[in-house]
Amino acid sequence: MIAIKDLSVRAGAFRLDGIGFEIPTGKHGILMGKTGSGKTTILEALCGLREPIAGRISFMNKDVTHLPPALRGVGYVPQDRALFQTMSVFENIGFALELRGVPQAKIDSRVHELAGWLGIENLLHRSTRGLSGGEGQRIALARALAAKPDVLVFDEPLSALDEDTRAEICDLLARVREHSNATILHVTHSKSEASRLADIAFLLADGKVERM
Amino acid sequence: MPITASKTSDRVFLAGLTVIGALYLFLILAMLLADASFTTPWRMWEALGSPEIRYSIKLSLISCSITALISIWFAVPIGYIMSRFEFPGKPVIDAILDIPIVLPPLVVGLSLLILFQTRVGKWIEDYIAVTYEIPSVILAQFSVACAFSVRTMRGTFEHISPRGEQVAMTLGCSRAQAFWRIALPEARRGMLTAATLAWARSLGEFGPILVFSGATRFKTEVLPTTVFLELSVGRLESAVAVSLLMVIAAAIVLMIVRIFGAPKTI
Numbered sequence: 001m002i003a004i005k006d007l008s009v010r011a012g013a014f015r016l017d018g019i020g021f022e023i024p025t026g027k028h029g030i031l032m033g034k035t036g037s038g039k040t041t042i043l044e045a046l047c048g049l050r051e052p053i054a055g056r057i058s059f060m061n062k063d064v065t066h067l068p069p070a071l072r073g074v075g076y077v078p079q080d081r082a083l084f085q086t087m088s089v090f091e092n093i094g095f096a097l098e099l100r101g102v103p104q105a106k107i108d109s110r111v112h113e114l115a116g117w118l119g120i121e122n123l124l125h126r127s128t129r130g131l132s133g134g135e136g137q138r139i140a141l142a143r144a145l146a147a148k149p150d151v152l153v154f155d156e157p158l159s160a161l162d163e164d165t166r167a168e169i170c171d172l173l174a175r176v177r178e179h180s181n182a183t184i185l186h187v188t189h190s191k192s193e194a195s196r197l198a199d200i201a202f203l204l205a206d207g208k209v210e211r212m
Numbered sequence: 213m214p215i216t217a218s219k220t221s222d223r224v225f226l227a228g229l230t231v232i233g234a235l236y237l238f239l240i241l242a243m244l245l246a247d248a249s250f251t252t253p254w255r256m257w258e259a260l261g262s263p264e265i266r267y268s269i270k271l272s273l274i275s276c277s278i279t280a281l282i283s284i285w286f287a288v289p290i291g292y293i294m295s296r297f298e299f300p301g302k303p304v305i306d307a308i309l310d311i312p313i314v315l316p317p318l319v320v321g322l323s324l325l326i327l328f329q330t331r332v333g334k335w336i337e338d339y340i341a342v343t344y345e346i347p348s349v350i351l352a353q354f355s356v357a358c359a360f361s362v363r364t365m366r367g368t369f370e371h372i373s374p375r376g377e378q379v380a381m382t383l384g385c386s387r388a389q390a391f392w393r394i395a396l397p398e399a400r401r402g403m404l405t406a407a408t409l410a411w412a413r414s415l416g417e418f419g420p421i422l423v424f425s426g427a428t429r430f431k432t433e434v435l436p437t438t439v440f441l442e443l444s445v446g447r448l449e450s451a452v453a454v455s456l457l458m459v460i461a462a463a464i465v466l467m468i469v470r471i472f473g474a475p476k477t478i
Contacts, residue, residue, distance in 0.1 A: 049378050069381040076382040082375035086397035099384035147383065 001025045002046070002151055002183050007055030011041045015053075021202050021209050025060065028177045028184040030194040032212070033204030039187040040079075042204070043155055046185060047074050059151050059183075072151070075144030075182065079156045081136045083128040089139050090124040096147035114142040117179075118172065134165035141172070145180065152176070154186040158193055170196055244459060250452045259453035264429050268438040269457070271349065275434065276414040279353040283361040283410035284403055291365025291406075292391065296374060312359040317419025320355055324348070324424040348425040349432050353414035360413050361406040368402025369395065405469050412465040415458060 007019040016038045023029030033039045044050040046057060048069035057065045064072050084092050091098075093114060094107040102110075115121045118138045123131070128139070137157060144152060157173065158166045174197060177184060188194060194201050194212075201212040251259075259265065294306065312320060327333050328343045342348050376398070377390040385393060418436035425432035427441055435454055442451040 044378075047378070047382050049381070068386070069378070070384045070386060072382070074382045076379055078375050078379060080373065080375055082373060082379045084376055084380070084394055086394075086400075095380070096383040099389070143379075143383070 001058075001060055002029065002185055003056075003058045003061075004042070004046070005056045005058075007042070007045060007057065008053040009041055009045045009050055009055075010053055011038070011044075011050065014038065014041065016041060016207055017054075018207075019055070019204075019209050021211070023183050023185060023200055025183050026181050027199040028173075028186060028197050030198040030201040031185060031187045031204060031209070032189060032191070032194055032201060033187075034189060037204045038207070039189075039204055040155055042209075043153055043185065043187050046151075047076050047153055048072050073147075073149045075147070075149035075152045077137075077140045077144050077152070077154045077157050079159060081140040083131075083136060083139055083143075085128055087128065088124070089120065089126050089128060089131075092128060092139055093124075093142045093146055095143060100147060110146055111142075114145060118142050132165070133161045134168060137161065137165075137169050138172070141176065145176070145182075148180070149182055152180070152182045152184045154184065154188075156188055157186070158188070158190065173197055247452055247456055247459065251449055251456070255449060256453040256456060259450040260457065262450070264433065265438055265450065265454060267430050268433040268435055268454075271346070271432075272415060272434040275346070275349045275353060276411045278350050279357050279414040280361075280407045280411040282350075282354055283358040284365075284407045286358050287361035287365040287406050287410075288396070288399070288403065290362045291367075292369050292395065294362075294366045295369035309359060309362055312356045313363075317356070317417070318423055321352060321420035321423025324352060324355060324420060328424075343424065344426045344428070344432060346425075346432065349421055349434060352420035352424045353417045355420060356417060357410035357413040361410045364406035364409055365399070365402060368399045368406070371402075372398050401472060404472050408465050408468050412462055415461055 002023040004022070005020045008015070008017045009019070010016075019042060021029075021031075031039055031042065041050060045052050048064070048067060052065060055065070056063060059072065059074075083089075084095065087095070090111055093111045097107045097110060111124065112121070115124055118141060120135065120138045120142065123135060123139070128136070131139070141157075154173070158169055161169060170193065173186070176182075177197070177199075186193075186197060202209050203212050260269070290309065294302070294309070315323075325343065328337060328348075333342075336342060340347060342351065372395060376394045377385075377387075380390040380394045381387065416436060417434075418440065421432070421434060421437060422440070427433060427437045429441070433441070435458055438454045439451045439458075442448075442454065
């Protein structure tokens with residue numbers, strides 16, 4: 001479960017107060033809102049990338065409000081994918097496991113398992129440069145899933161894709177929801193994405209989050 | 213108001229731009245050609261054979277390389293902090309970091325000289341002789357060159373999105389690990405540019421070295437000092453030979469930066 005209660009968070013001069021919502025364990029929660037409404041700010045607070053001024057964030061009933069990002073167990077897929085440019089696709093996907101000291105054989109096995117599942121086996125030994133939007137998104141997804149996080153956070157994962165690829169990745173996100181036990185917070189401003197994927201949906205407008 | 217655009221006006225405009233650009237380009241090339249035509253390769257080789265000039269070449273190469281390395285060690289953390297963090301007094305620190313770039317070179321040298329006359333400076337001199345010794349050459353070069361490296365590294369980190377480091381932190385990295393594993397490898401071209409620029413800047417440094425290190429042969433004489441000393445005793449040929457050597461070094465540095473360096477950082 002992702003639970004946010006009375007959260008106050010600031011990004012420069014922009015500030016949100018009294019933000020609260022819950023996504024039950026294993027459900028795909030969608031947070032909608034116009035550009036500039038503060039969706040990404042909430043998401044960054046959830047990941048531990050932005051220190052809240054007040055309030056509480058908990059995952060599976062564990063308070064993570066002041067935990068560093070590394071200890072939160074979040075798989076984060078940012079809008080621009082942010083693949084590591086100096087690593088191969090394989091190294092990108094295996095990065096979280098390598099940090100955890102997982103033996104190389106197990107890293108190999110997990111990377112190949114994810115790559116097979118996401119249809120990117122042929123890309124594993126390529127550099128991350130010159131990939132298509134869909135390929136980049138699959139790799140970012142595999143990288144986020146590798147360490148089997150309890151919480152997955154998607155920041156507008158389909159916004160930079162063409163229509164065909166968007167449908168493909170949308171199907172893939174639905175499969176992620178079915179195959180992983182992670183609780184998902186998915187930020188978007190697309191109503192079709194929300195209606196296709198959401199178990200529970202929220203709208204962020206005028207600094208308040210309301211259930212849709 | 214009637215529209216006045218025409219192909220003729222476009223041509224006049226472009227011709228104007230071309231003429232202004234060509235004039236400056238001509239000045240640069242004319243200077244280099246004048247230097248090159250003043251001497252022959254053989255006479256240049258002969259001039260470079262003198263022990264004094266060989267010493268200054270050696271000292272220049274070694275001191276510039278040490279300065280470039282030290283500059284990178286300072287420029288990477290400073291550039292990273294200035295590009296990634298907001299903190300009180302940042303504009304003031306930003307301005308201070310640019311002081312060596314805008315300060316007249318002689319003033320840099322004088323300031324260093326005075327610094328080493330203070331209690332702290334004298335305490336350092338008790339352990340290691342700096343003023344008018346080889347360390348003063350490196351310190352004088354570093355004082356100015358590092359500011360250019362800092363600017364380059366700051367630009368480099370500003371071109372690298374912090375998002376990669378943020379993702380790395382969610383995957384299990386501490387901030388330091390994210391820096392070493394993600395930001396620094398992505399900044400390697402910028403580091404090469406910063407080091408190369410520091411090296412080139414140090415090679416041409418003269419004012420601070422003249423004041424802080426003196427111009428003693430076989431001691432603190434670097435290539436610009438050689439040009440100055442040779443000119444002052446009327447050996448124009450030797451001065452030109454050393455100048456051409458510095459032109460060649462500058463050309464090599466420019467090529468390295470253009471081929472391997474980070475785009476849009478200089």
